[in-house]
Amino acid sequence: MQDATLDQAIVDHKTYGTLDRQHVLFSMLRKDDPVHLTEPSGFRPFWTISKHQDIIEIERQNERFINAPRTKILSIEFENKVREAMAGRPMLVRAINHMDNPEHAKYKKITHAWFQPREVRRLEESIGSLARASVDQMLQKGNECDFYNDVAVWYPLKVIMLILGIPDEHGQRLLDITKAYFGGGDPEMQRGSDLIDATFAYVNFFREVAQERRQNPKDDLASIIATAEVDGKPIGEFETSSYYVALASAGHDTASATLSGGLLALIENPAEMQKLRGNPDLIPLAVEEMVRWVSPVKHFFRTATETYTLRGKTIKQGDNLLLAYPSANRDEDAFERPFAFVADRTPNRHVGFGFGIHACLGMYLAKVEMIAFMRELLSRVGSIDLTGDPAWTETSFVGGLKRLPIRFSRLH
Numbered sequence: 001m002q003d004a005t006l007d008q009a010i011v012d013h014k015t016y017g018t019l020d021r022q023h024v025l026f027s028m029l030r031k032d033d034p035v036h037l038t039e040p041s042g043f044r045p046f047w048t049i050s051k052h053q054d055i056i057e058i059e060r061q062n063e064r065f066i067n068a069p070r071t072k073i074l075s076i077e078f079e080n081k082v083r084e085a086m087a088g089r090p091m092l093v094r095a096i097n098h099m100d101n102p103e104h105a106k107y108k109k110i111t112h113a114w115f116q117p118r119e120v121r122r123l124e125e126s127i128g129s130l131a132r133a134s135v136d137q138m139l140q141k142g143n144e145c146d147f148y149n150d151v152a153v154w155y156p157l158k159v160i161m162l163i164l165g166i167p168d169e170h171g172q173r174l175l176d177i178t179k180a181y182f183g184g185g186d187p188e189m190q191r192g193s194d195l196i197d198a199t200f201a202y203v204n205f206f207r208e209v210a211q212e213r214r215q216n217p218k219d220d221l222a223s224i225i226a227t228a229e230v231d232g233k234p235i236g237e238f239e240t241s242s243y244y245v246a247l248a249s250a251g252h253d254t255a256s257a258t259l260s261g262g263l264l265a266l267i268e269n270p271a272e273m274q275k276l277r278g279n280p281d282l283i284p285l286a287v288e289e290m291v292r293w294v295s296p297v298k299h300f301f302r303t304a305t306e307t308y309t310l311r312g313k314t315i316k317q318g319d320n321l322l323l324a325y326p327s328a329n330r331d332e333d334a335f336e337r338p339f340a341f342v343a344d345r346t347p348n349r350h351v352g353f354g355f356g357i358h359a360c361l362g363m364y365l366a367k368v369e370m371i372a373f374m375r376e377l378l379s380r381v382g383s384i385d386l387t388g389d390p391a392w393t394e395t396s397f398v399g400g401l402k403r404l405p406i407r408f409s410r411l412h
């Protein structure tokens with residue numbers, strides 16, 4: 001592939017609309033140019049980092065490689081639109097994934113304890129009930145459904161609504177906003193609204209939640225954020241709604257995509273599905289493998305604060321680096337048989353949740369929720385087969401399947 005074509009493919013949402021295209025592209029980069037200067041037309045240049053070891057090396061050095069101000073692939077035209085819409089600010093929301101220390105630590109501290117295993121364990125029963133209700137809903141469909149749209153998209157949303165205390169009747173509105181937000185370039189997902197509209201819709205939705213919680217604080221995460229203070233002062237309106245947007249967006253399609261991509265992997269690898277049915281204690285390992293396999297977060301950027309040499313390439317101060325998580329998770333030097341889905345893979349040092357101080361804040365919650373769902377599904381649903389072609393969202397940022405038509409039988 002010519003460099004110009006390759007560079008355009010890295011930023012093109014369509015590349016991520018088929019699993020093969022994405023992995024062919026990154027396998028080539030890992031082999032031929034793992035630290036690749038990428039100069040697509042219409043985008044500011046950046047380095048594409050495709051090796052597992054390099055992503056860890058960069059993420060570990062969070063003072064040398066910072067998150068602000070560029071966090072994801074956006075065209076120059078779009079970046080200008082954002083500045084216009086935001087009175088000069090370079091981003092639509094500003095949450096912990098856009099912050100660096102010392103601010104990052106202060107904002108992360110607001111919710112960090114809440115996301116630790118001890119706290120999340122308090123919710124295990126409620127999450128288990130949501131998992132049970134989701135499988136009930138699937139079984140009520142008869143013996144066929146579109147697993148992504150009928151089941152996988154709803155369950156993580158219900159978990160988010162549970163942790164943020166959002167009433168059931170707002171589910172459809174929140175789902176539409178999230179789809180538009182993560183639809184990338186995919187017309188089926190965006191339904192006519194763009195990222196700016198979708199972000200404002202998100203912010204407005206959560207502004208109401210924050211106002212309500214300030215008036216009536218409860219013992220929940222939404223109230224912790226609404227009443228949070230940093231350096232002894234309440235956090236601003238923009239930072240408050242950004243915090244909610246970050247949690248609701250980061251926690252939703254990531255898990256929907258992992259569950260549906262994970263189920264597809266089990267359908268395509270019946271021996272792996274059998275392993276789990278024979279020994280459900282392997283489900284936690286299988287969930288890790290699903291995150292590696294699907295890698296729903298396709299990238300985040302970092303910016304170098306000083307000149308740095310990586311694999312003989314000179315990265316200059318101010319240069320941006322794209323961390324290609326799905327590529328790292330198929331790296332031949334980090335995993336044995338990286339292109340095989342191995343339900344009980346150990347060790348499994350994937351970077352699907354990132355690494356270092358910015359590693360996924362909701363990682364433990366995500367695992368609890370996905371384990372609960374898989375346990376429920378595999379104990380109540382028997383055979384599962386495809387009835388049509390699966391389809392992937394065309395997005396370079398976060399996403400996975402957008403359609404997974406299946407036929408299934410109930411076990412009891």
Ligand code: HEM
Nearest residue numbers: 096097250251254255297353354355358359360361362366
């Ligand atoms: C399968 C599910 C999930 C996956 C694969 C995933 C993946 C990721 C990745 C790759 C990052 C960036 C890490 C880095 O920069 O090193 C991240 C950050 C983050 N995730 Fe998740 N995530 C998932 C679920 C969740 C959930 C359920 C929540 C919360 C409700 C959440 C909240 C966050 C937040 C707040 C950040 C920013 C952390 C920071 O910058 O300090 N995620 N996640």
